[in-house]
Amino acid sequence: MPDGALPVLDVQDLKTVFRTRAGEVHAVxxxxxxxxxxxxxxxxxxxxxxxxxxxxxxxGLLPSPPADVRNGSVNFDGKDLLKVNQxxxxxxxxxxxxxxxQDPMTSLNPxxxxxxxxxxPLRKHMGMNKKQAAARAQELLExxxxxxxxxxxxxxxxxxxxGMRQRVMIAIALACDPKVLIADEPTTALDVTIQAxxxxxxxxxxxxxxxxxxWITHDLGVxxxxxxxxxxxxGGQVVEHxxxxxxxxxxxxxxxxxxxxxxxxxxxxxxxxxxxxxxxxPIMVGPPSSCPFRDRCDVAFERCARENPPRYDLGExxxxxxxxxxxxxxxxxx
Amino acid sequence: xxxxxxxxxxxxxxxxxxxxxFAGLFRSRVGEVKAVDGVSFDVFEGETLGLVGESGCGKSxxxxxxxxxxxxxxxxxxxxxxxxxxxxxxxxxxxRPTMQxxxxxxxASLNPRMTVEDIIKEPLDEHTTLTDREKxxxxxxxxxxxxxxxxxxxxxxxxxxxGQRQRIGIARALALNPKFIVCDEPIAALDVSIQAQxxxxxxxxxxxxxxxxxFISHDLSMVRHIxxxxxxxxxxKIVELAPREALYAExxxxxxxxLLSAVPEPDPSLARATERIILKGDVPSPANPPQGCxxxxxxxxxxxxxxxxxxxxxxxxxxxxxxxxxxxxxxxATADPEANKSKTNKETIT
Numbered sequence: 246m247p248d249g250a251l252p253v254l255d256v257q258d259l260k261t262v263f264r265t266r267a268g269e270v271h272a273v274x275x276x277x278x279x280x281x282x283x284x285x286x287x288x289x290x291x292x293x294x295x296x297x298x299x300x301x302x303x304x305g306l307l308p309s310p311p312a313d314v315r316n317g318s319v320n321f322d323g324k325d326l327l328k329v330n331q332x333x334x335x336x337x338x339x340x341x342x343x344x345x346x347q348d349p350m351t352s353l354n355p356x357x358x359x360x361x362x363x364x365x366p367l368r369k370h371m372g373m374n375k376k377q378a379a380a381r382a383q384e385l386l387e388x389x390x391x392x393x394x395x396x397x398x399x400x401x402x403x404x405x406x407x408g409m410r411q412r413v414m415i416a417i418a419l420a421c422d423p424k425v426l427i428a429d430e431p432t433t434a435l436d437v438t439i440q441a442x443x444x445x446x447x448x449x450x451x452x453x454x455x456x457x458x459x460w461i462t463h464d465l466g467v468x469x470x471x472x473x474x475x476x477x478x479x480g481g482q483v484v485e486h487x488x489x490x491x492x493x494x495x496x497x498x499x500x501x502x503x504x505x506x507x508x509x510x511x512x513x514x515x516x517x518x519x520x521x522x523x524x525x526x527p528i529m530v531g532p533p534s535s536c537p538f539r540d541r542c543d544v545a546f547e548r549c550a551r552e553n554p555p556r557y558d559l560g561e562x563x564x565x566x567x568x569x570x571x572x573x574x575x576x577x578x579x
Numbered sequence: 580x581x582x583x584x585x586x587x588x589x590x591x592x593x594x595x596x597x598x599x600x601f602a603g604l605f606r607s608r609v610g611e612v613k614a615v616d617g618v619s620f621d622v623f624e625g626e627t628l629g630l631v632g633e634s635g636c637g638k639s640x641x642x643x644x645x646x647x648x649x650x651x652x653x654x655x656x657x658x659x660x661x662x663x664x665x666x667x668x669x670x671x672x673x674x675r676p677t678m679q680x681x682x683x684x685x686x687a688s689l690n691p692r693m694t695v696e697d698i699i700k701e702p703l704d705e706h707t708t709l710t711d712r713e714k715x716x717x718x719x720x721x722x723x724x725x726x727x728x729x730x731x732x733x734x735x736x737x738x739x740x741x742g743q744r745q746r747i748g749i750a751r752a753l754a755l756n757p758k759f760i761v762c763d764e765p766i767a768a769l770d771v772s773i774q775a776q777x778x779x780x781x782x783x784x785x786x787x788x789x790x791x792x793x794f795i796s797h798d799l800s801m802v803r804h805i806x807x808x809x810x811x812x813x814x815x816k817i818v819e820l821a822p823r824e825a826l827y828a829e830x831x832x833x834x835x836x837x838l839l840s841a842v843p844e845p846d847p848s849l850a851r852a853t854e855r856i857i858l859k860g861d862v863p864s865p866a867n868p869p870q871g872c873x874x875x876x877x878x879x880x881x882x883x884x885x886x887x888x889x890x891x892x893x894x895x896x897x898x899x900x901x902x903x904x905x906x907x908x909x910x911x912a913t914a915d916p917e918a919n920k921s922k923t924n925k926e927t928i929t
Binding site: 291292406407408409436437438439440441442444445463464465466467468469470489490493494503504505507508509510511512515516518519520521522523525526 | 633634740742770771772773774775776778779782797799800801803804827837838839840841842843844845846847848849850851855857858861
C-alpha cells in the first residue's frame with residue numbers, strides 16, 4: 246500500500262443521533278477515519294458500540310426519522326455523500342461501494358433466484374442487457390468459488406447453505422467492481438470452518454481485484470488475521486486506531502487492553518481465570534460529556550468524568566482517545 | 580490421565596436421537612434426521628465436559644437428549660446411578676432436581692410476564708414443600724450467588740441486560756441444588772466483555788456447589804478455558820474425546836485438526852504465520868449421511884477404507900478416544916479384545 250496515496254473514502258466528524266422516547270441516543274459521536282486504496286480497515290466493537298450505524302450513516306441507509314445524521318462529511322469520489330441527492334447516492338450504493346451484511350438469509354430475497362439478484366445491480370448500475378448480465382453473474386459466482394455456477398444461478402437462496410449464501414452476498418457486492426467494499430460482520434453467522442473459507446476467499450479477492458475493504462466484526466481473532474489497520478469503537482466513538490501489529494502488540498486504550506485480556510486463546514498460556522471488564526456498556530442518551538468507558542476503566546481519574554477525551558496522536562498512525570498515557574503511566578498534560 | 584477414584588456421574592452409551600421426516604400427501608414417514616447417532620461418553624463428578632462442534636452437528640440435541648427432554652430413539656443414560664434412558668416422562672419428574680439446564684438465549688428462555696423472583700421460585704414451587712417465606716429467602720440467596728441485586732427481584736426480564744438475564748437463568752437452574760447442569764451455549768448470545776463474566780461465574784459456582792457441567796459450545800477457545808475434557812462432534816457422532824491439554828496440543832482426528840486450525844487467533848503475527856487447513860465444501864445433511872466415515876466427504880486425509888467402513892470409536896491412547904481409520908494401527912495393549920478383533924477384521928478388508 247503506497248503511504249502517500251489519496252484516501253478513497255474520507256469520513257470526518259460523523260455524528261448520528263436517534264430520536265427515541267427515552268431521549269436522543271447519540272449512537273455515533275464524531276467518528277473520523279479514512280480508507281486508502283486497497284487496504285483493509287478492521288472495525289471492532291461490541292454490540293451497540295456504533296460500528297454498523299457508522300457505516301449505514303455514511304451510505305444514507307438509516308431511516309429518518311428516527312435517525313438523524315447531524316454532522317460531518319463523507320468524501321468519496323470527489324463528492325460529499327451526506328450532501329448529494331438520493332439519486333446520486335443510489336448510484337454509489339451497490340455500485341462503487343458494495344455492502345455485505347451479517348445475515349445472508351435475511352438479506353437475500355427468498356422469492357427471486359440468485360441469478361436475478363445478481364443481475365439486478367449489473368443492469369441498474371452498469372446498463373447491461375439480460376444476456377450480458379447473465380454471463381457476468383456466472384463469472385461472479387465462479388469468482389467467489391461456487392461450483393457449477395451456471396446451474397446455481399437458477400437456484401433460490403434457500404437452496405444454498407449459509408457459507409454459500411454469504412458467497413452469493415459477496416458476489417452481489419462485487420458485481421459492479423466497487424472501489425470500496427463494506428462488510429458488516431460477514432462471518433459472524435457462520436461456523437468456524439466456513440468462516441475460514443470466507444476469510445481465505447476474501448484474501449484472494451483482494452489480491453485479484455485490489456479494492457479497499459472495511460470489515461466490521463466483534464471478533465479480534467478475525468481482525469488479527471486480515472486487517473491492515475484497526476479502529477476500536479466503544480460507546481459510539483473511536484477509542485483507538487492503529488496498524489494491526491501495533492494494536493495487538495502495543496494497545497494503548499484501557500478498553501482495548503482489557504478486551505485483549507478477556508478473550509481466551511487456543512494457543513499459548515491458559516489463564517487460570519479470565520480477566521473481566523466489570524459493569525455494562527454505556528447507555529448513550531444525551532450528548533457525551535465524559536469518557537464513555539470511565540465507569541469500567543481501571544485507570545480513570547477525575548478528569549475522565551468532566552470531559553470526553555479527544556483522539557491523541559501517538560505517531561506512526563496510532564491514536565487513542567484517553568487522558569491516561571499508558572506509556573508513562575500518568576495522566577497526559579495536554 | 581484417568582484417576583481411578585473418579586466416578587462417572589453421567590454415563591451415556593450409544594445414545595441415538597433420530598427425528599422422523601414426514602412428507603407427501605399422507606404425511607408418511609420418508610426418512611429420519613440422525614441428529615445424534617450413537618454417542619457414548621462419561622462425565623465425571625465435578626468436571627466440565629466440553630461438547631464442541633459446528634451448527635447442526637447435534638451437540639444441542641445431544642445435551643437435551645441426555646436430560647431426557649426428548650424421548651430418545653435408543654441408548655442408555657445413567658445419571659447419578661439411575662438409568663433414565665427409557666423412563667417414561669412422568670416418572671422423570673423426581674429426577675429433574677438433580678439435572679438442570681441453562682439455555683442459550685436468555686431472552687427466549689425467561690417468561691417475559693413473570694418477575695425475576697417468580698422465575699427463580701418456580702422450580703421451588705414445583706418440587707419442594709417450602710413455605711412462601713423460605714422460598715423468598717432461598718430466591719434471595721440464589722440472587723446473591725449469581726451476583727444479582729436482591730432489590731431487583733420484582734422486576735421483569737426486559738429490564739435486564741443479556742448478561743444479567745443469563746444470570747437469572749443460572750439462578751433458576753441452581754434453585755433445586757442440582758448435581759449436573761447442561762449449559763447449552765450459555766455465552767453465545769453475549770458480548771465478548773460479558774462472556775468472561777458469565778464464564779467466571781459458572782466456574783465459581785462449580786467450585787462452591789460441586790457441580791458437574793456438560794458445557795456445549797461452538798467457541799473452541801472458551802471451551803479450552805472452562806472444560807476439563809473435550810468431546811468434538813461431527814454430524815451426529817463424537818469423533819474425538821480427550822483431556823483438554825492433549826486435545827488442543829495434539830488433535831488426533833483430521834476434523835479436530837481442521838477445526839482448531841480454523842479458529843482465528845487474536846495475534847497478528849501468529850495468525851498470518853500459521854498454515855490453515857481449509858476444509859472443502861459443507862457438512863452433509865444428517866438425513867442422508869455419507870457411507871463409511873461421516874467426515875470422508877471433506878477429510879483431507881481420506882483413504883479408500885473411509886468411504887466404505889465406518890471407523891470404530893475407541894480408546895487409542897489412555898483417556899483419548901477417537902473414531903478414525905488413521906489410528907487403527909496404534910491400538911495399544913490397553914484396548915479391549917473387542918476392539919482388537921474389529922481391527923483385524925478391518926485389516927483383512929484393506
